[in-house]
Amino acid sequence: MMSWIPALFALFVWWFSTGVILWVVKSADRKGVVARRRAVLLGLPFLGVGVVGFWATLQDVSAVGAYLAFVSALAIWGWIELAFLTGIITGPNLRPLPDHTAEWERFIRAWGTLAYHEMLLVGTLITMFWVDWKADAQTQFATWTFAVLFFARISAKLNLFLGVPKINIDFLPEALAHLPSHFRHRAMNWLFPMSVSALTFAVACWLERLYAADTPSAIVGFTLLTAITALALLEHWMMVLPIPDEKLWRWMLPAPKPTQKTTQHQGGHHGL
Numbered sequence: 001m002m003s004w005i006p007a008l009f010a011l012f013v014w015w016f017s018t019g020v021i022l023w024v025v026k027s028a029d030r031k032g033v034v035a036r037r038r039a040v041l042l043g044l045p046f047l048g049v050g051v052v053g054f055w056a057t058l059q060d061v062s063a064v065g066a067y068l069a070f071v072s073a074l075a076i077w078g079w080i081e082l083a084f085l086t087g088i089i090t091g092p093n094l095r096p097l098p099d100h101t102a103e104w105e106r107f108i109r110a111w112g113t114l115a116y117h118e119m120l121l122v123g124t125l126i127t128m129f130w131v132d133w134k135a136d137a138q139t140q141f142a143t144w145t146f147a148v149l150f151f152a153r154i155s156a157k158l159n160l161f162l163g164v165p166k167i168n169i170d171f172l173p174e175a176l177a178h179l180p181s182h183f184r185h186r187a188m189n190w191l192f193p194m195s196v197s198a199l200t201f202a203v204a205c206w207l208e209r210l211y212a213a214d215t216p217s218a219i220v221g222f223t224l225l226t227a228i229t230a231l232a233l234l235e236h237w238m239m240v241l242p243i244p245d246e247k248l249w250r251w252m253l254p255a256p257k258p259t260q261k262t263t264q265h266q267g268g269h270h271g272l
Contacts, residue, residue, distance in 0.1 A: 003210065003223045006067070010227035013071065017078055019249045022171055025085045026253050029173045036086035036175060043079050050075030054128065054142045061138045066221035069142035070228075076124065077149050084117045087175025091115035096181035110161055110182040118154075125150050141221040145228060148202070152232035155195040156239075162189035164239035168246050171253075192240070199233040 024043075028035040053072030057065045083089040093112030101109065111118075128143040160167060163186025172179060203226055210222040238245050 003219055006220045006223040007227045009067070010070070010224045011231070013074060014228065014231050015248060017074055019252050021078055021082055021085065022249050023253055024082065025173050026171075028086060029175075030254060033087075033175075036173075037088060040079075040083050040086055040088045043082050046075045047079035050077075050079070055131075057142060058132050058135050058139050061136060061215070061217050063216035063220045065139065066141050066217045066224065069139070069221070070145050070224045073142040073145035073149070077146060080117070080120055080124065083120075084114075085173055085176065087173070089117050089120060090176070091117065094178060096178040106182070107161070113179055113182060114157070121150055121153075138215065138217045138221065141224065144225055148225065148229050148232060152199065152229075152235070155191070155198070156236065159189060159192055159195060159236070159239060160184075162186070162191055164189065164192065166239055166242070170246055171249070188240075192236070196233060196236050199229060199236060202229045203233060 024039050025036075028039040050072045053068050053075065057069040057072065060068070080089070091111070091113045092115060093109055097106060097109055125143075125146055128146055132140050132143055160183045163184035165185065165187055167180070167183050167185060169180045169183075206222050206226040206229060210219065210226060213219045213222055235245075237243075
């Protein structure tokens with residue numbers, strides 16, 4: 001029964017942190033590029049807290065340490081996503097995709113919209129693995145949390161690029177207004193079954209580790225990993241199922257600027 005507590009904790013932190021990031025980005029959108037830069041700078045303390053927390057948990061085998069590792073990974077991840085959504089760290093390509101672009105060029109241009117951000121994520125993940133690769137398995141929950149978020153995100157972006165039935169761009173800020181031109185609506189693509197299968201397998205692996213766990217730290221840590229991976233799996237299914245996930249956060253976001261034209265889109269993956 002105790003394992004439900006970290007699972008609910010992971011669900012709440014996922015929902016709350018996503019909502020906070022969207023609120024900050026949308027609020028900054030109303031005030032322009034200076035406000036976006038200010039939001040990223042003001043978010044640096046959270047990045048610092050995440051880095052310090054990650055370092056502090058390298059030798060902490062307690063249940064509290066597992067919670068702290070999880071939150072630290074989300075703090076690091078959240079700041080990087082904030083920098084992306086505000087348009088501060090994206091890529092060199094800031095223009096919409098021209099019509100009738102060849103497929104190979106379409107991929108290159110799509111990569112160009114994300115390049116700096118993706119390289120920052122890769123560098124962060126490699127650094128985290130390098131720092132704690134000799135650490136106890138029960139103190140590596142921050143790195144594995146970040147790894148789950150990273151690979152789930154890469155999978156989601158590739159599926160959006162290849163084409164999925166439901167794409168929600170309502171939450172995209174003005175700085176990324178060019179991004180939807182690289183998405184594609186399609187009934188199905190070849191990667192989606194592989195993505196959900198891999199995530200389902202990952203959930204099963206974490207559950208197996210949870211079943212074998214014999215310490216409070218392991219129970220908490222593997223429950224958190226199971227929950228966050230299951231949420232990533234659910235977000236993938238939201239690309240194809242009629243689930244209005246945007247309602248989870250829309251109520252807490254500021255209204256768009258009066259001069260901004262709003263278009264209704266089908267619900268779907270919010271791209272976070």
